[in-house]
Amino acid sequence: xxxxxxxxxxxxxxxxxxxxxxxxxxxxxxxxxxxxxxxxxxxxxxxxxxxxxxxxxxxxxxxxxxxxxxxxxxxxxxxxxxxxxxxxxxxxxxxxxxxxxxxxxxxxxxxxxxxxxxxxxxxxxxxxxxxxxxxxxxxxxxxxxxxxxxxxxxxxxxxxxxxxxxxxxxxxxxxxxxxxxxxxxxxxxxxxxxxxxxxxxxxxxxxxxxxxxxxxxxxxxxxxxxxxxxxxxxxxxxxxxxxxxxxxxxxxxxxxxxxxxxxx
Numbered sequence: 001x002x003x004x005x006x007x008x009x010x011x012x013x014x015x016x017x018x019x020x021x022x023x024x025x026x027x028x029x030x031x032x033x034x035x036x037x038x039x040x041x042x043x044x045x046x047x048x049x050x051x052x053x054x055x056x057x058x059x060x061x062x063x064x065x066x067x068x069x070x071x072x073x074x075x076x077x078x079x080x081x082x083x084x085x086x087x088x089x090x091x092x093x094x095x096x097x098x099x100x101x102x103x104x105x106x107x108x109x110x111x112x113x114x115x116x117x118x119x120x121x122x123x124x125x126x127x128x129x130x131x132x133x134x135x136x137x138x139x140x141x142x143x144x145x146x147x148x149x150x151x152x153x154x155x156x157x158x159x160x161x162x163x164x165x166x167x168x169x170x171x172x173x174x175x176x177x178x179x180x181x182x183x184x185x186x187x188x189x190x191x192x193x194x195x196x197x198x199x200x201x202x203x204x205x206x207x208x209x210x211x212x213x214x215x216x217x218x219x220x221x222x223x224x225x226x227x228x229x230x231x232x233x234x235x236x237x238x239x240x241x242x243x244x245x246x247x248x249x250x251x252x253x254x255x256x257x258x259x260x261x262x263x264x
Contacts, residue, residue, distance in 0.1 A: 030068050032061070040064060098246050099239035106234045114234045115223050122230075124221055125173040128189055129214035132167060133160035137206040146200030146207040161206070171216070181205070 040060050044052050052060065080086045106114070115122070133149065135142040139161060149160070165180055174186040182204030192212045199209035223230070 030065060030072075032064065036064070037061060095243045098242045101242060106231060106238070111227065111230050111234055112223065114237075115226075115230050118233075119220055122221060122226060124219050125175060126189075126218045127171045127173050127216045128177070128192065128212055129170045129172075130168075130210055130212040132163070132169075132211070133209045134163040134167075134205070135200065135207045135209075136161040139206075142206045143200060143202075146209055150197055150199065150209060160209075163205070171214075181208070 037060075041052060041057065044056070044060055074080065133146070135146040135149075139145070169177075169180075172180075174189060177186045177189060178184075185201065185203050188199075188201045188210065189212070192215050194212055194215060197209055197211050200207040201210065202208075
């Protein structure tokens with residue numbers, strides 16, 4: 001890096017000027033570490049794509065000093081109080097610190113136990129592939145039209161109405177079916193008849209004739225197939241627990257006072 005002597009000279013001058021300007025009060029001293037300067041310069045290099053000049057380094061350090069001065073003056077005026085954004089940011093920061101203190105990756109045994117205790121969270125739901133013909137409740141006699149469209153040869157003959165999500169659905173779960181057609185629609189997929197036209201069934205939008213061409217029963221995946229996901233999830237649980245445990249440890253040191261006459 002260019003002219004390190006010049007850089008440290010600039011840092012020394014800035015610290016001296018700040019020290020003089022703040023009446024040499026020890027609480028007013030601003031100490032800038034080598035690591036802090038190097039970190040800022042590296043960040044500048046990654047953004048700009050080249051080494052900074054001596055003048056640019058001076059501006060980087062000067063901006064840091066000015067920011068620190070403004071920060072301390074803001075604190076002295078109590079500007080951080082009752083500021084929800086600052087409170088939230090500081091709360092997030094200490095949460096991150098507590099989370100990142102858990103650097104150890106979980107063992108295979110821990111992951112296996114985690115899967116055993118949380119197996120239902122990884123259950124792969126039943127899935128269905130089907131076609132439907134839709135008869136909108138906005139049109140007259142939608143149910144009769146749907147009934148009349150089914151003939152004895154298990155065909156759906158009448159011209160149906162357009163459905164906003166289309167006619168064909170592949171490998172979707174019962175939850176997705178309810179999301180697309182309404183909360184009760186998945187009931188029609190219990191003990192499904194395969195490769196036959198069935199219906200009509202009422203949804204939130206009208207009536208539907210269904211042709212279910214494939215059904216895959218739900219299952220628990222093999223642990224090896226989702227091992228990486230389990231590892232990520234367990235580490236996140238451990239991080240969350242670290243924050244919760246920290247809050248439990250220090251919460252006894254605080255008293256919470258709420259106005260008992262407050263009406264909400």
